[in-house]
Amino acid sequence: MTFDYEKYIRPGKLPHIWCPGCGHGIVMKGLIRAIDKCGLQKNRTAIVSGIGCASRLPGYVDFNTVHTAHGRAAAFATGMKMADPDMTVICTGGDGDGVAIGGNHFIHACRRNIDLTYVIMNNHIYGMTGGQFSPCTPTDAFASTTPYGNPDPIFDISKLAIGAGATFVARTTAYHATQIDKLITEGIKHKGMAVIEVLDCCPTSYGRRNKFRSVVEMMKQHKDIAVPVTAAAKMSEEQLAGKILTGVLHKENKPEYCEQYAKLINKVQNPTSK
Amino acid sequence: MAKKSALLQGNEACAHGAIYAGCTFFGGYPITPSSEIAEVMSKLLPKVGGKFIQMEDEIGAMAAIIGASLCGHKVLDATSGPGMSLKQELMGYACIAEVPCVIVNVMRGGPSTGMPTGPSQSDVMQAKWGTHGDHAAIAVAPASCQEIFSETVRAFNLAETYRMPVQILVDEIIAHMREKIVFPEPGELEVVSRRKPEVGPDQYKPFDPSFGDVPPLAAMGSDYRFHVTGLNKAPDGFPTTKAELVDAEERRQIRKVNDHAAAIEKNEEYLMDDAEVAIVAFGISSRSARMAVDILRGEGVKAGLFRPITIWPFPEKRVAEIGRQVKAIVVPEMNLGQLIHAVERSTKGSCILDGVGRVDGEPLTPDQIMDKVKEVL
Numbered sequence: 001m002t003f004d005y006e007k008y009i010r011p012g013k014l015p016h017i018w019c020p021g022c023g024h025g026i027v028m029k030g031l032i033r034a035i036d037k038c039g040l041q042k043n044r045t046a047i048v049s050g051i052g053c054a055s056r057l058p059g060y061v062d063f064n065t066v067h068t069a070h071g072r073a074a075a076f077a078t079g080m081k082m083a084d085p086d087m088t089v090i091c092t093g094g095d096g097d098g099v100a101i102g103g104n105h106f107i108h109a110c111r112r113n114i115d116l117t118y119v120i121m122n123n124h125i126y127g128m129t130g131g132q133f134s135p136c137t138p139t140d141a142f143a144s145t146t147p148y149g150n151p152d153p154i155f156d157i158s159k160l161a162i163g164a165g166a167t168f169v170a171r172t173t174a175y176h177a178t179q180i181d182k183l184i185t186e187g188i189k190h191k192g193m194a195v196i197e198v199l200d201c202c203p204t205s206y207g208r209r210n211k212f213r214s215v216v217e218m219m220k221q222h223k224d225i226a227v228p229v230t231a232a233a234k235m236s237e238e239q240l241a242g243k244i245l246t247g248v249l250h251k252e253n254k255p256e257y258c259e260q261y262a263k264l265i266n267k268v269q270n271p272t273s274k
Numbered sequence: 275m276a277k278k279s280a281l282l283q284g285n286e287a288c289a290h291g292a293i294y295a296g297c298t299f300f301g302g303y304p305i306t307p308s309s310e311i312a313e314v315m316s317k318l319l320p321k322v323g324g325k326f327i328q329m330e331d332e333i334g335a336m337a338a339i340i341g342a343s344l345c346g347h348k349v350l351d352a353t354s355g356p357g358m359s360l361k362q363e364l365m366g367y368a369c370i371a372e373v374p375c376v377i378v379n380v381m382r383g384g385p386s387t388g389m390p391t392g393p394s395q396s397d398v399m400q401a402k403w404g405t406h407g408d409h410a411a412i413a414v415a416p417a418s419c420q421e422i423f424s425e426t427v428r429a430f431n432l433a434e435t436y437r438m439p440v441q442i443l444v445d446e447i448i449a450h451m452r453e454k455i456v457f458p459e460p461g462e463l464e465v466v467s468r469r470k471p472e473v474g475p476d477q478y479k480p481f482d483p484s485f486g487d488v489p490p491l492a493a494m495g496s497d498y499r500f501h502v503t504g505l506n507k508a509p510d511g512f513p514t515t516k517a518e519l520v521d522a523e524e525r526r527q528i529r530k531v532n533d534h535a536a537a538i539e540k541n542e543e544y545l546m547d548d549a550e551v552a553i554v555a556f557g558i559s560s561r562s563a564r565m566a567v568d569i570l571r572g573e574g575v576k577a578g579l580f581r582p583i584t585i586w587p588f589p590e591k592r593v594a595e596i597g598r599q600v601k602a603i604v605v606p607e608m609n610l611g612q613l614i615h616a617v618e619r620s621t622k623g624s625c626i627l628d629g630v631g632r633v634d635g636e637p638l639t640p641d642q643i644m645d646k647v648k649e650v651l
Binding site for chain 1: 299301320321323325327329330331333334335337338339340341342344345346347363364367494495496497498499500501502503504505512513
């Protein structure tokens with residue numbers, strides 16, 4: 001039986017704003033399948049985003065949805081989760097939104113290990129504003145503000161999340177559609193900050209400037225450079241050059257922020273109990 | 275039985291007022307001279323089952339309180355000049371998305387880092403026009419520790435009633451000054467909570483103007499689910515660029531304050547009935563002004579004090595009346611002329627108007643105010 005996406009799409013809100021060939025729709029479908037797998041109730045689920053193409057996702061799906069300001073998704077979501085710890089709070093957004101203007105909120109949400117699931121669509125570019133380079137645009141690549149090639153080094157979002165303290169970090173690509181919902185499902189079920197980075201393609205703003213002749217070619221590149229972590233364990237450094245690791249990159253159990261705060265309240269209200 | 279009382283700093287009084295008002299969530303970032311508000315909230319909130327979070331920056335603090343407010347909490351954030359500048363981004367968000375929240379700005383010298391431990395009243399215009407775009411503003415400006423308590427309660431009531439951010443403008447002097455506070459009994463001061471939806475989830479629209487200029491706000495996570503955005507939106511909360519819908523929403527959000535200005539306004543008048551010269555002053559400057567009035571009266575000058583406690587919306591009608599009654603108005607303020615613009619806009623040249631300002635981190639003295647009064651007369 002085919003999956004019924006309509007059940008989770010807000011009536012009358014499609015078509016979406018995404019360009020033909022954009023991978024955000026694949027990620028949205030993966031997110032919907034993951035939410036369905038987890039059996040989340042619509043009223044008890046919030047999806048929070050910042051600004052940008054990927055951040056338009058919440059408007060299309062039938063949950064509590066907050067389209068916040070540029071970069072602020074993790075901070076809004078932190079307030080919501082603290083306010084209502086039993087609600088499932090998911091962030092969605094792009095690379096520039098999440099780790100440039102929103103970088104501070106992102107790393108501190110990771111540090112707190114608050115129980116959010118952050119699905120970050122990394123298409124290596126500011127798409128909505130017309131293709132300026134982001135912290136995830138590869139060095140030497142072309143963007144509307146790197147007409148001579150990008151002089152900047154990149155952020156590795158997953159490594160950043162691990163370094164900052166997120167307790168579940170996974171990566172996949174828009175090509176690996178079935179892996180998207182598996183990883184998001186695992187992220188939602190994980191108690192603590194879960195970051196799922198999905199390498200995504202922006203044919204309009206990134207592909208055209210960087211000599212990708214088709215969307216298929218862009219996705220094929222993601223397919224070619226993706227190496228599952230399990231396979232990577234058996235590969236040499238030379239073999240891994242230029243590759244990106246996919247799958248669950250990091251998982252550990254650490255105290256979750258809202259649970260810690262609940263304990264604090266309990267301690268304050270019942271000073272004699274242990 | 276005597277009421278409970280304490281010797282409290284203004285900042286402490288603010289935190290106690292917030293708890294009285296039913297605040298259950300504080301998001302903040304340390305900044306002088308407001309930090310004691312965060313410190314006291316971190317102590318008091320867990321006792322009442324509330325949540326305190328120190329965020330990574332000022333913008334994050336504002337984001338967290340808006341998020342918590344959307345989930346049904348009464349929320350507070352406290353900061354000072356540089357922090358307030360950072361919060362302007364999300365002040366605008368709270369305006370357009372109509373999210374109740376209270377923000378304390380303990381004013382210090384500026385611009386920029388300015389004088390972190392020096393008092394000031396120089397954020398009057400920022401409180402009205404700080405964030406970009408057209409928007410309404412409500413700001414209250416208490417002048418004593420007891421009043422900080424009661425105005426904090428009122429600020430929450432206004433935020434909840436009008437579904438918008440409300441600022442409490444305090445200067446560093448009253449924030450750090452200690453005065454006796456008499457704690458009101460529960461029920462003694464009015465405590466207001468936001469209006470809840472009167473229709474079922476199927477009919478609920480978070481910005482539905484058919485329920486009045488302040489539509490009810492459901493809590494996310496309850497039986498109602500909805501969409502919120504910082505984009506111009508239609509009554510259902512979804513973005514629109516349709517001219518008539520954008521226009522109607524923008525106008526409603528201004529109207530909800532303008533049409534209720536009389537209910538939001540709060541002023542104190544001292545010896546104004548027969549006054550020939552009025553001093554219009556708020557916050558700490560109003561206390562020097564009151565002393566100046568007493569001394570001037572002793573010298574036979576018919577002086578009076580008009581003290582706006584709500585400074586935005588500015589009490590234009592009453593100040594216009596005063597402008598027609600008196601020969602002159604003097605506006606002492608710890609800046610180089612901000613509130614005076616609102617007075618000028620209200621009096622429209624009907625009397626002599628002059629200001630006396632101070633920006634050296636010291637309070638205005640009664641002498642400085644009296645000298646100006648004598649100069650204009």
